[in-house]
Each structure stands twice: as structure tokens, then as C-alpha cells.
Amino acid sequence: MTPLFLRRLAHAAAGALAPGPGGRWATDVFSQTRALGTQPDNVLPLGARGFDVLGNPDVHGGYLWGDDDRPTALLVHGWGADSSSMYSLIAPLRELGYRVAAFDAPAHGVNRGDQATMTQYTAAVRAALDSLGGAKVIVAHSLGSIAAVGAVAMEERPDVDCITLVAPTCTLTAVLERWSRGELMLSRAIVDRIYRELHRRNGVPVSHWDVVGLGRELDIPVLALHDPGDPVVPYCEAEAIAAGLKDVRLQQAPGRGHMGILMSPEAKSAISAFVAEHGTRTGETIP
Structure with missing residues (x-):
């Protein structure tokens, strides 16, 4: 089994067995900013101050x-x-x-x-x-x-x-919809949880970001x-x-x-x- 298959399986299981935590977990994944998990050295770029x-x-x-x-x-x-x-x-x-x-x-x-x-x-x-x-x-x-x-x-x-x-x-709505239909193929129930969790974290609904x-x-x-x-x-x-x-x-x-x-x-x-x-x-x- 591939890592992608296992990730899909994990999200599907979380959505079925524990939709609340599963939605928060999926929101964490959606909110990630570092694809490689690395942070560059804090040095001035050439010619900058x-x-x-x-x-x-x-x-x-x-x-x-x-x-x-x-x-x-x-x-x-x-x-x-x-x-x-x-x-x-x-x-x-x-x-x-x-x-x-x-x-x-x-x-x-x-x-x-x-x-x-x-x-x-x-x-x-x-x-x-x-x-x-x-x-x-x-x-x-x-x-x-x-x-x-x-x-x-x-x-x-x-x-x-x-x-x-x-x-x-x-x-941001279009971003979330494309992402949810992509590699992880998330269920609608999990996607709806992501919308609610993003609303909670941002203080405004996803539709605000337009x-x-x-x-x-x-x-x-x-x-x-x-x-x-x-x-x-x-x-x-x-x-x-x-x-x-x-x-x-x-x-x-x-x-x-x-x-x-x-x-x-x-x-x-x-x-x-x-x-x-x-x-x-x-x-x-x-x-």
C-alpha cells in the first residue's frame, strides 16, 4: 500500500469514526505552510537590509x-x-x-x-x-x-x-474544494467540518476570503x-x-x-x- 493510500484510508476512518477530530486533523493538513517541513536560515538576502x-x-x-x-x-x-x-x-x-x-x-x-x-x-x-x-x-x-x-x-x-x-x-472556497477533491479525496462530511473549523480559527467564514x-x-x-x-x-x-x-x-x-x-x-x-x-x-x- 502506498503512503497516499494510507493517508486516504486514515482520513476516511477518522471521518467515519470520529468526524469532529477528523475534521480538525484535516484542517491542520489544509493549513500547513511547509511542504518540506523545513525553515530556512534567517540571513539577509543579497543587497537587502x-x-x-x-x-x-x-x-x-x-x-x-x-x-x-x-x-x-x-x-x-x-x-x-x-x-x-x-x-x-x-x-x-x-x-x-x-x-x-x-x-x-x-x-x-x-x-x-x-x-x-x-x-x-x-x-x-x-x-x-x-x-x-x-x-x-x-x-x-x-x-x-x-x-x-x-x-x-x-x-x-x-x-x-x-x-x-x-x-x-x-x-479560498475554490482552493478548499479543489484540495478536498484532490489526493485525499475527502468525504463531504469531513469537508463540511473543515469549513466550520476554519470559520472558528479565522473568526470569519471561508467565503469571506474572496x-x-x-x-x-x-x-x-x-x-x-x-x-x-x-x-x-x-x-x-x-x-x-x-x-x-x-x-x-x-x-x-x-x-x-x-x-x-x-x-x-x-x-x-x-x-x-x-x-x-x-x-x-x-x-x-x-x-
Whole structure:
């Protein structure tokens, strides 16, 4: 018997014999942030300096590239990754004259823990924005898109010029439904328990975590950049964002996948063009 078969069997047995604990166990698995179970060394990336993230117990700091008199561009990584996944976008943004900031989300990267909630994730983005004095540009990847839009929406009058969502997830509901039908093939009873447990842990229902629901009132230009063949997050999620927000440019990056899109020339070019069109310091370059 394979390890996957045994995991399916264990979840099925837990769901049948003890649905309450079985649902909590499955929620723990869904909430895991470290696929390899490892935590990287806490060292400064090349060319960066540190900054403190204030007022958040789950994230203590992040990284900065560029001078403090420049407007800020904040990079928000996806679930199960860390800030290093976004480093390919530092140079294009600095070339446009931005100070670039990045940080590891709760229980990701150098931060302690191996489980997190979307409430923690979003609060961490908000704390990073507050600690930086705001950001004119935000670039988020995958599930980080929900956290980024949710954090911006917390502000009554957000001073953000533009947002780029790369391979974006539109709703946590869609993520959970795809995951539950995937390798573990969870029963409906267990999935319903996960919904209830996530509601308890987050303080809001799973349906709250929706880019369109959170960002519907934002008057901020958004670029949704996605590979139509993305095997992790379907392209229809970017289409839903484009249909639901006020000002969205939907752009394809065919053949680049879910993670590879971050390093692709097409993504760098598209993001640079979008930020140059909408950003504060159009045309200004780093020394």
C-alpha cells in the first residue's frame, strides 16, 4: 500500500469514526505552510537590509532594497512559498524608481510555525504596510492575492497606485474544494467540518476570503496576470477577478505555469509596463 493510500484510508476512518477530530486533523493538513517541513536560515538576502514589522506577533521583519526616499513597492508571496519566490521582480521595480519590500508570511520562511490562517496572513500584510508607511505598488502571487487585497481594503482611503495579482486565487472556497477533491479525496462530511473549523480559527467564514468581495469598492487599477494552463490555480479565477473588480486588466502568460510565471520575461515586462503606466514615479530609474 502506498503512503497516499494510507493517508486516504486514515482520513476516511477518522471521518467515519470520529468526524469532529477528523475534521480538525484535516484542517491542520489544509493549513500547513511547509511542504518540506523545513525553515530556512534567517540571513539577509543579497543587497537587502532589514525592516521591522511592528504590531504583529507572527511576523517580526522583512527585507528592503533601495533608498528610503523612494516610493515603496511591496511583494506578497503565495502560500507554501516565501519571500524569495518574488525576488525576480525586485530589479524591474527598482529600475522604475521604487524601494522594494518583501517579507515572509506567518509560519512561512524564517517565521516560526507550520500552520497559518488567512486572518493571520492578511493581518501580516496590513502590519507590513503600516510599518513601511504604506506602499504605492503591491505585487502579490497566488493565495497572497487574497491577503493583499484584504489588507488594502482594511484602510478607509488606501493610497495605493496599482496592484498586480500574479496567478491569483480569487476565493479560498475554490482552493478548499479543489484540495478536498484532490489526493485525499475527502468525504463531504469531513469537508463540511473543515469549513466550520476554519470559520472558528479565522473568526470569519471561508467565503469571506474572496478577492472580489473584499476589493469590490477599491478604485485601484489591477493587473491580473495568469497562465491559462496553470495546473495549480485555474485561469477562471483570474477571469472572476477581472469580472468582479472595478478596473482590471486581464493578461495571459501562456506556458509559464504557477511558479515559473514569476521569473518569466513576459511577467516582468507586463508588470513593469503596468506600474510605469499607473505608478507614482513613472520613468525614474535607480542610480
